[in-house]
Amino acid sequence: MFKFLTDKFSNIFTNLTGKNKLTEANLEQVLGQIKDSLIAADVPLAVAEQLAAQVKSEVIGQKVLKSLNPSEQFIQLFHDRLKEFLGGSATFTGFQIPSVILVMGLQGSGKTTTIAKLANWAQGLASKKGKQRSILFASVDFYRPAAIDQLEVLAKQVNVNFYRAQQTDPVFAAQEVYRYFQKGGYEYLFLDTAGRMHVDDQMLQELSEINSILNPKYKLMVLDSMTGQESLRVAQAFDQAVGFNGAILTKMDSETLGGSALAFRYVLQKSIYFVGNGEKVEDLEQFHADRLATRLLGLGDLQTLMERAQDKFKLADQEKSMKAFESGRITLEDFSNQLDMVSKLGSLNKVIQYLPGLSGMNVSPEMAEKGDLEIKRFKVIISSMTRKERLTPQIINASRQQRIAKGAGVKVQDVNYLIQRFEESAQFVKLLKKQGRFQNMFKF
Numbered sequence: 001m002f003k004f005l006t007d008k009f010s011n012i013f014t015n016l017t018g019k020n021k022l023t024e025a026n027l028e029q030v031l032g033q034i035k036d037s038l039i040a041a042d043v044p045l046a047v048a049e050q051l052a053a054q055v056k057s058e059v060i061g062q063k064v065l066k067s068l069n070p071s072e073q074f075i076q077l078f079h080d081r082l083k084e085f086l087g088g089s090a091t092f093t094g095f096q097i098p099s100v101i102l103v104m105g106l107q108g109s110g111k112t113t114t115i116a117k118l119a120n121w122a123q124g125l126a127s128k129k130g131k132q133r134s135i136l137f138a139s140v141d142f143y144r145p146a147a148i149d150q151l152e153v154l155a156k157q158v159n160v161n162f163y164r165a166q167q168t169d170p171v172f173a174a175q176e177v178y179r180y181f182q183k184g185g186y187e188y189l190f191l192d193t194a195g196r197m198h199v200d201d202q203m204l205q206e207l208s209e210i211n212s213i214l215n216p217k218y219k220l221m222v223l224d225s226m227t228g229q230e231s232l233r234v235a236q237a238f239d240q241a242v243g244f245n246g247a248i249l250t251k252m253d254s255e256t257l258g259g260s261a262l263a264f265r266y267v268l269q270k271s272i273y274f275v276g277n278g279e280k281v282e283d284l285e286q287f288h289a290d291r292l293a294t295r296l297l298g299l300g301d302l303q304t305l306m307e308r309a310q311d312k313f314k315l316a317d318q319e320k321s322m323k324a325f326e327s328g329r330i331t332l333e334d335f336s337n338q339l340d341m342v343s344k345l346g347s348l349n350k351v352i353q354y355l356p357g358l359s360g361m362n363v364s365p366e367m368a369e370k371g372d373l374e375i376k377r378f379k380v381i382i383s384s385m386t387r388k389e390r391l392t393p394q395i396i397n398a399s400r401q402q403r404i405a406k407g408a409g410v411k412v413q414d415v416n417y418l419i420q421r422f423e424e425s426a427q428f429v430k431l432l433k434k435q436g437r438f439q440n441m442f443k444f
């Protein structure tokens, strides 16, 4: 997710925390790089310019260049600005009971799949409190014959009720569905709607009639992140004709540039509630502007990773990671633990992006296998080090490198590469610690 921008940004910032510290002389250049990256990620030009200009005026206003650590201050400031851009600290907390939830969007944007994901999410939330929601799915998509069947299949899969309207006019069908929902005393009604290839007046008219009859508490806009800036125009058209509360951006797992997500909040002034990152019902992530901003900067997203990992790791392991991260100093042992987490969580691609400094690691889906091998090799190398070397990696000089390489059956370059990776990760952890990003992270 957002790999394109994460790669660009983490390059810029790795440079800034390394040799090329931020100075008056290179400020314009760095701002230019940020702006170019945004534009290359398909953020509208005006939005990219605005963001860069705001950052610049804050850098000058807050005298960042004259501070003790201009680079770190700059990254912090950029992070905060990005976070505001993406929606500040508001997070979607859940649907009120009872609720009608109307799901809209263009054809193939992921409406039907998203309904199943949302119901699954709402059930998960309830089950944490020992409860269960009574949920009804229904569709008024009479344009594509298989559409309603698809929803029925998904209803079975996520174990909720499904109702097929007798009426075939979408507006009448919506009324019929609504009566069934009320009579059944359901808590949530998810209403799936038809999508077209393009925004058209009839479609919007129909939705607006359904809207005025059902008066849904939630109108959700499903947007395909692959469609780039066009999706912003789609959202605007829906907003003007029907209105909506918030959006769900789908297909963030694909090769999307991600610019539309970045600009969505700024252009529409509405929240992104969720992000879809896969085809399965569990592939839904809540949208946290703060975490995304951190992730975009190449600082990973340990919080989300930890939440995902919760039930997969022993408490002792979690506490160990917590201590290391909170101290702001990691050793090669901690690094090795991080790698363990990656392998335990399964798919390398899905995990790597959450780890500080590793998001830039070259692991495209095709290379996942190679990445897995790399991790195995890293672990073999680390295991042929002495404990002292693992705890104080600074002492690993050329002759130690040679011994380690020999022990692990790898080349000296491989040992070198591992140490580079580790140092990068350690640098990010140090930075995160300085920014206070580990506070409350591990309290579930």
Ligand SMILES: Nc1nc2c(ncn2[C@@H]2O[C@H](COP(=O)(O)OP(=O)(O)OP(=O)(O)O)[C@@H](O)[C@H]2O)c(=O)[nH]1
Pocket: 105, 106, 107, 108, 109, 110, 111, 112, 113, 114, 141, 144, 147, 194, 195, 196, 250, 251, 252, 253, 254, 275, 276, 277, 278, 279, 283
């Ligand atoms: N990779 C990926 N695929 C997704 C995601 N969300 C949906 N899809 C896929 O996108 C395709 C279209 O999804 P649907 O849920 O049928 O889309 P829809 O908006 O209901 O489509 P229509 O009913 O035809 O308008 C399906 O193949 C889904 O599996 C996602 O987050 N990631």
Ligand SMILES: [Mg+2]
Pocket: 111, 112, 113, 141, 147, 192
């Ligand atoms: Mg559909």
